Amino acid sequence: MCVQIRLTNTLTRQKEVFQPLVAGQVSMYVCGVTVYDHCHVGHARVYVVFDVIARALRQLGYLVRYVRNFTDVDDKIIARALKNGESCDALTERFIAAFHDDMDRLGCHRPDLEPRVTTHLCEIVAMVEQIIARGHAYAVAGEHGGADVYFDVDSFPAYGALSGRAQDDNQAGASERVGHDPRKRSQADFALWKSAKPGEPAWPSPWGLGRPGWHIECSAMSCRHLGDAFDLHGGGKDLVFPHHENELAQSKAANGGAFARYWLHNGFVTIDSEKMSKSLGNFFTIRDVLARFHPQVLRYYLLTAHYTQPLNFSDKSLEDATRRVLYICEKLARARALGAPVAGAPVEAVEAAKAEIDAALCDDFNTPRALAALSEPIALLARALDKPKAPESARTIAAVQTLFERAGAVLGLFDHPEATALAILVQARERLFPPGSPALAEVEAAVAARSEARAAKDWARADEWRQRLAGLGVELRDSRDGTEWRPALHEASAP
Ligand SMILES: [Zn+2]
Numbered sequence: 001m002c003v004q005i006r007l008t009n010t011l012t013r014q015k016e017v018f019q020p021l022v023a024g025q026v027s028m029y030v031c032g033v034t035v036y037d038h039c040h041v042g043h044a045r046v047y048v049v050f051d052v053i054a055r056a057l058r059q060l061g062y063l064v065r066y067v068r069n070f071t072d073v074d075d076k077i078i079a080r081a082l083k084n085g086e087s088c089d090a091l092t093e094r095f096i097a098a099f100h101d102d103m104d105r106l107g108c109h110r111p112d113l114e115p116r117v118t119t120h121l122c123e124i125v126a127m128v129e130q131i132i133a134r135g136h137a138y139a140v141a142g143e144h145g146g147a148d149v150y151f152d153v154d155s156f157p158a159y160g161a162l163s164g165r166a167q168d169d170n171q172a173g174a175s176e177r178v179g180h181d182p183r184k185r186s187q188a189d190f191a192l193w194k195s196a197k198p199g200e201p202a203w204p205s206p207w208g209l210g211r212p213g214w215h216i217e218c219s220a221m222s223c224r225h226l227g228d229a230f231d232l233h234g235g236g237k238d239l240v241f242p243h244h245e246n247e248l249a250q251s252k253a254a255n256g257g258a259f260a261r262y263w264l265h266n267g268f269v270t271i272d273s274e275k276m277s278k279s280l281g282n283f284f285t286i287r288d289v290l291a292r293f294h295p296q297v298l299r300y301y302l303l304t305a306h307y308t309q310p311l312n313f314s315d316k317s318l319e320d321a322t323r324r325v326l327y328i329c330e331k332l333a334r335a336r337a338l339g340a341p342v343a344g345a346p347v348e349a350v351e352a353a354k355a356e357i358d359a360a361l362c363d364d365f366n367t368p369r370a371l372a373a374l375s376e377p378i379a380l381l382a383r384a385l386d387k388p389k390a391p392e393s394a395r396t397i398a399a400v401q402t403l404f405e406r407a408g409a410v411l412g413l414f415d416h417p418e419a420t421a422l423a424i425l426v427q428a429r430e431r432l433f434p435p436g437s438p439a440l441a442e443v444e445a446a447v448a449a450r451s452e453a454r455a456a457k458d459w460a461r462a463d464e465w466r467q468r469l470a471g472l473g474v475e476l477r478d479s480r481d482g483t484e485w486r487p488a489l490h491e492a493s494a495p
Contacts, residue, residue, distance in 0.1 A: 003060055005362045008308050010240060010263040011162055015364055018262060020231050025063045027230035028054065029222040029260065031239055032114070034071040035095035036080045039102055040283035041298075041313055042269045042276045046236045048299055049266045049307040049365075051108040052411060053234070056361040059410045067225045068111040069218060070096055072118050073211055078200055088201055102286040105295045107412040115221045117212060121203045123220040124212045127254050128192045128205075136253035139207055140183040142195025146208025149193035154186050156249045162263060163241035190246050192216045215246035222260070223251065233260030238275070240265055266307040276313060284313070292431050294424045296329075296413055297321045303367040303411060325413070326424045327491035328374070331381050332404055332417035338388060341398035350399040353377045357407055370411065377403050428487045432473065443474050447485050450476075454483075 005018040020026050030050045033039060047068075054066045071077075072092040081091045103110070117124070128149055131137040136155045139147040153159050180187065191213035196202035202209040212220075222230060228251070235244065244263065251259040268275040276283045289298055301321035305311040335341070353373045360369035381400040384393040408414035433440040450465035466476060475488040 003358070003362055005057075005060065007262060007264060007364050010244075010265050011261075013164075016262070018231075020062070021229060021261070024061065026057050026065070026232060027226040028057075028064060028066045028232040028234065029218070029226055029230060030066070030068045030111070030233075031218055031235040031243065032069040032071065033099055034074050034076060035092045035099060036074070036077045037095065037278070038098055038285040038287060040276060040278065040285050041289060041302075042236065042283065044102070044106060044286050044289075044298065045269050045302050045307075045311065046234075046266055047103055047108050048106055048302045048412070050234050050264075052303065052367060053232075053264070053307075053365050054109065054111075055410045055412065056365055059406075060358070060362065064112075065226065066111040067113045067115065067222065069221050070099075070114060070116045071214070071217065072096070072116045073201055074214060102290075105290060106286070106299050107295065107415075109412075113225050115225060117217045117221075118201075120217065120221050120224060121205075121212070123224045124216055125193075125203075125205050127220045127223065127250070128212075128216060130254045131192065131250060134253055134256070136249075137192055138185065139193075142208070142210070144195060144197055146195035146210055147193075148183070148191060148195050148210075149207055150184055150189040151192055151246065151250060151253070152185055153188040153190070153249070156253055158252070159188075159249050160245065162248050163245045165241060165245070190215065190242065192250065215243055216250055218243070219247050219251040219254065222247075223255065228255040229258035230260055232262050232264055234264040234266075237265045237267055238277075264307075267305070267310040269302075270310050270312050271314075273310075273312070289318070292427065293318050293322060294325070294420060294427055296420050297325050297424065299411075300325050300371075300413055303371060303413075306364070306366055306368055308364070322424060322428060323489045323491045326421055326428075326489050328378055328404075328414060329417035329421040329424070331378055331385060332401065332414060333421055334385050335381060335397050335401050336417065338397065341401045342394065343398055343402065344395035347380070347396055347399040349380060350377050350396075350403050354403055354406065357410075361410065367411065370407065374404070374407060425486055425489075428489055432487045439472075443469065443472055443485065446472070446474075447476070447483060451483055 006015050007018050008014070009016050028050075030046070033043060054064050057064045070092070073088065077088050077092060081088045084091065128137065131151065132139070132149065137149055137151050139149045142148045193205060193207055193210050194213060195207065196209040196211065200211070202211055222233070233244070248259055270276060271282050274280060274282060297318060301318055302311065304317075304321065353376060356373040357370045360366040360373060363369070377400045380396050384390070384396040384400075387393050388397070404414050414420070433443055446465055446469050450462050450469070453462040453465060469476060469485065470488065473488050474485050477484045477486070
């Protein structure tokens with residue numbers, strides 16, 4: 001039984017009740033990456049957001065078919081391959097593998113299908129022919145022979161409906177970007193097919209050798225794998241115009257009106273209020289960030305804002321997420337160490353949290369609200385773990401563990417709490433006290449001095465050193481084997 005979901009539809013600019021084409025099923029297409037370089041945190045957000053959306057829909061009872069493409073032929077790919085002195089194929093294979101590696105580390109499930117442009121040329125050519133046949137595109141002579149095909153924007157009155165742009169804006173924008181092209185009927189017309197330039201990858205077509213324009217690939221691949229009409233189309237906000245506006249026009253022009261019904265767009269990751277992007281040069285790659293922060297920390301941080309809102313990237317926000325994820329994972333690890341939970345009678349506060357998380361996800365996939373709902377259960381667990389022998393504790397510990405398994409499955413978090421907690425600590429130690437740094441030398445000298453004082457049974461001096469270490473952000477764990485130290489990562493309170 002599927003519950004009612006409300007989502008923000010860019011097409012109508014409203015939060016609407018989601019009604020799938022086929023009851024109980026969801027078809028979803030998300031625009032993938034152009035594979036010529038490593039992905040940055042902005043990409044991580046898009047794919048974590050849509051991973052959670054797919055997981056949530058599945059947990060709420062829908063059968064989901066999730067398609068996400070790879071753009072594996074494009075100007076940037078051709079230029080980069082030429083610069084590197086390698087083939088486009090070698091370059092794209094390498095970055096597809098790197099993308100999969102990043103996504104796997106971030107805990108994103110693979111989509112059901114990951115189609116590539118280079119294996120969908122037949123579908124693309126057929127769609128361009130269809131658009132010409134319906135009077136919405138035209139061919140003009142290409143620069144190096146063959147023909148270029150352009151979409152005729154003026155033939156499609158609904159153009160601009162998704163982005164809310166007026167025709168005049170597009171004309172001005174288009175001419176500023178690419179210069180005036182006298183072959184085009186309107187300067188807003190965009191390429192469906194580009195005739196081959198010497199030395200570039202090219203495929204045969206009715207217009208001679210060439211390759212597809214950027215936008216047509218998603219129209220052709222979504223149609224091929226999800227049909228003319230499907231439910232959800234997603235991507236980052238930067239794709240609304242021109243990419244999705246053009247996709248919408250092409251697809252409707254080709255098939256006579258049907259296409260995606262709901263358009264979901266996630267907000268930018270910003271740095272100092274500016275969008276993180278390759279073109280602005282203010283980006284961090286996913287692997288840069290994962291060298292310093294655990295993938296679960298990055299994933300948690302990416303879910304702390306509603307997907308439609310901007311999310312500001314900073315070390316501080318990642319340190320906050322580090323403390324939170326560590327706190328939760330350590331509690332869950334302690335609970336697991338007690339043995340397999342035995343389900344008891346429901347715990348009211350945990351049941352309420354479960355209902356709240358479901359409600360949050362049904363309300364436009366509100367992940368910050370779902371994360372907030374975990375605060376009370378984790379506080380209950382902390383109290384129960386302090387008194388594990390108390391009769392009501394076993395029931396609480398079991399109920400909270402079950403809740404976190406369920407919430408973790410939809411958020412993609414907390415599934416290996418022991419390993420995650422340990423890795424977070426190791427990484428935090430290296431990050432905050434880098435090997436060879438004066439900070440590390442100071443801590444190690446203080447730990448040694450304290451050990452000496454303890455050996456001499458000078459407890460007052462040992463305590464002084466402990467205090468001094470606390471001031472350096474270090475806490476100590478004494479055992480028979482000696483003293484271990486770790487960065488003090490205390491969770492202040494609820495997020
Ligand atoms: Zn696309």
